[in-house]
Amino acid sequence: MVRVLELEDVSVVRDGNTILDGLNWTVESDERWVVLGPNGAGKTTILNLASAQMHPSAGTARVLGDQLGKVDVFELRPRIGVASTPLARRIPREETVFDVVLTAAYSVTGRWNEEYEDVDTRRAERVMREWHLDALRDRRFGTLSDGEQKRVQIGRAVMTDPELLLLDEPAASLDLGAREELVQLLGGYAQTPDAPAMIMVTHHVEEIPAGFTHALLLAGGRIHAAGPLHEVVTGERLSEAFGLPLVVSTSEDGRFAARARWS
Numbered sequence: 001m002v003r004v005l006e007l008e009d010v011s012v013v014r015d016g017n018t019i020l021d022g023l024n025w026t027v028e029s030d031e032r033w034v035v036l037g038p039n040g041a042g043k044t045t046i047l048n049l050a051s052a053q054m055h056p057s058a059g060t061a062r063v064l065g066d067q068l069g070k071v072d073v074f075e076l077r078p079r080i081g082v083a084s085t086p087l088a089r090r091i092p093r094e095e096t097v098f099d100v101v102l103t104a105a106y107s108v109t110g111r112w113n114e115e116y117e118d119v120d121t122r123r124a125e126r127v128m129r130e131w132h133l134d135a136l137r138d139r140r141f142g143t144l145s146d147g148e149q150k151r152v153q154i155g156r157a158v159m160t161d162p163e164l165l166l167l168d169e170p171a172a173s174l175d176l177g178a179r180e181e182l183v184q185l186l187g188g189y190a191q192t193p194d195a196p197a198m199i200m201v202t203h204h205v206e207e208i209p210a211g212f213t214h215a216l217l218l219a220g221g222r223i224h225a226a227g228p229l230h231e232v233v234t235g236e237r238l239s240e241a242f243g244l245p246l247v248v249s250t251s252e253d254g255r256f257a258a259r260a261r262w263s
């Protein structure tokens, strides 16, 4: 197994605030992690480190074997797929769905005069099929529903066959049907033999797809718990991290649900 992410005693301080505090965490290439925790816990900051958008203030962070601060991030970033709201905002509203996916091959948004090879076009066609985007092929990105846009973002993120896939709240703002479709697609993808290592931030345990193996529970910039999914996503652990009594249940197909127990 290859270590795709390794944080050693990592802290991130911004404007005098300690956002991450002495984190030790590793992600192996055959693992798919969900990151949970209250608002402000530091989840997005971890993704910013993992996507080589940010350096730690202290400690050592290695991404795909390279230490942040000692590697050319422009060589590292193309090996990492990212789907997040800030990235989606950079996609031109007028771009067609097919071009949004295809242009990932050149790490650009907005098609100009790049020459795409057959292999890129074929791969884009495959991604379109796998993420149920064929019917939207010629639609302008800006005209899509939230659910459709999320599928396009993830299709774009996997287009380059990344070694690490980072998803920041992929199901946020989706209606029930769109959420379930996305969770299903992500689960199918996560369970394919050549799926990359994945780290997905979410607020809702209901959104953890099949095929996810581990969970990181953050609170106040520190790791509250980390390990195999069913050891971390428990009522006891979540209650401690969120500071209220929570009950977690698991359905036959392995999906989680959480609710508060007030009485």
Ligand SMILES: Nc1ncnc2c1ncn2[C@@H]1O[C@H](COP(=O)(O)OP(=O)(O)OP(=O)(O)O)[C@@H](O)[C@H]1O
Pocket: 014, 015, 017, 019, 037, 038, 039, 040, 041, 042, 043, 044, 045, 046
């Ligand atoms: N540049 C900055 N300067 C000061 N504080 C910052 C800065 N960036 C983030 N923070 C703070 O760091 C904390 C962690 O932010 P982060 O976005 O990583 O949390 P999160 O767990 O993703 O939160 P949410 O669930 O609300 O999205 C927050 O309290 C945020 O206000």
